[in-house]
Amino acid sequence: MPIIAVGLVTLLTLILGTAGLRFARTTSNFFVASRSVHPAWNAFAVCGEAMSAASFLGVPALILVFGVDMLWVLVGWTIGFFLLSLFIAAPIRRFGSYTIPEFVDGRLDAPKLRPIAALLVIVASWFFLLAQLKGAGVVIRALIGTPYWVGVVAVGVLVAANLSAGGMRGITFVQGFQFFFIFLGILVPFAVISVIWLNDGDAFDDTALVTNDYPAFAAEITVRYERTITVDVPDATLVVIDGLVDGIEYDARSVMIEAGTRTIGAGADITWPAGAAAPHTASVDRLTGAEWAEPLGDKSIGGGHPLYFSVAILLANMFGIMGLPHIVSRFYTNPTGREARRTNLWVLALLTPYYAMVPLFGVIGRVVSPDLLGNGATDSATLVVGERLLDGVGSDLVTSIVAAGAAAAFLSTASGLLIAMAGALSHDILQAGVPQFRFAVWLGAAVSISAGLLVESFDINVLIGWSTSIAASSICPLLVLGIWWPGLTRRGATAAAVIGGGASTAAALTTMFGVVDRGWPFAVLATPAVWTVPLAFATGIGVSLRDSDKVVDLGHKMALMHVPERLRPESDGPRVVTETTVGA
């Protein structure tokens, strides 16, 4: 039944995306949906993008493993959307560009900066897209048991086909509808699980969440290890192993597995008895219920630097949302700046209940599916919680609703990311029209699918963290300074983008390749926004102050961004970009 639900979402995505083909004739249609999207519908589409695999699958996984400290992620995102309202949504819409690099070029008269900004858009969006493809691979595998690559390739191709047909106009319809699937995919299981938790004291042992006990299996369970993984086994336990452990092949034999670090081969099945302490991925600390429930503990996220990590996570996500291209570009589709701001108010009103519900899946997941702590499948926590708590049709129904929501989440966000990447490549680097946009969509999809096959071992939110750090340290300073500080010059903006973007990308790659994995160097490089965001802002301001080459026509540009449309003279409309028309 779950796969039917995913199939329905996919079919609807294709039908609505193809319907957009009728409207997709001009550059304006393709990039900004002719700037005619109603605030409410645009808010649904923004939510469709914001409710990504990162929040649907990644946040419950983080909470399951690390506990309360991970709530900073959701707080950071929510503040980020509020800051978008305050500083960016309305002015950037009023300026009238199609893409962020075009805004940078128009605001600073800096054609040489445009490809640099486009490159940053592509890099930030690419890491985010990899997380969505990872989510697709995990969900499809969990539902029908296909290899990881099937979900990655299927979703990549589907999204590219949809985008190349309908562009932004088509995808706005699709994302609006997908929002409802995502929201229901969380709301329905949240309600069911809450009712069970509040009414059935025997459903699971919730006291384990806050006691000094380590997670343990409540009943006998057979755990599948999809990929080779190193785990810490807390106690010597009599288990049944079918597969490879520590280089020895077992054929469904009872074995006493000793306490300590063990390497379990891909495809192994291990049956753990009821009451056994749950093994834990060796790369993260094992937490008791109390350590997990309380913030800023010695063993919580950050390996001994929890306060730094908490502040870093907050800042990265907050400033990251302000610079994420696929989010910012949705505000171009509103008719006016005022409606862009109103869209964002709707977004906050819809996102907040969703963000308040999502942590429950990590909380309950820790009790009912502690096997996820050891088999590297924490990203599927949202999917399995309902299945573990319910039986029969109820289980199938709830899992189907969650699966449909998860599919909508990664399809919708992947669409927004690919359109941001393709827009930057075709409109800002190639400076071409719709045919090149379609080429850029397929090129971006091909590169992302190839890389998506290699990130199976990365947590979704690790990839998201890199993306938000890069966006926060490069695109966000360009937008905030460009909109609010008349003193920003071409050299200042270029220096801010290169230094901030370069430092955060280098930090992401350093942690990606495992150059450091513990202590302060790891803390500083794994969540670099604490120093890269101030560095980028300081660089932009410092270089601009010493630069005598000021931007011309500055008063007009600032007025364009900050004076509401209805107060402007008719002749002072948005910046017009040459339309490119394709044949029918």
Add this chain to the structure above:
Amino acid sequence: MVLVPLVAFAFALDFWPSLGRWRPLGLLPLPWLVLGPVVLFSIVVLAFFHERTALRIENEWAEPRRPIHRSANEIED
């Protein structure tokens, strides 16, 4: 307005860990409530008031500007 109390909360927990174990509503400790529904919905309320203020300012600017004129009595007051 949002960030300062939150960072202060993080620092308070760092120096006063027992705050993190206080459970005002039964099972859920204080930090789960603060970082969950309390902060999230507070931000929506702030955003609502921001939007209202922004609209009011826009409307004020949209009205025809009255000439600045004060009477001699007002100046004396």
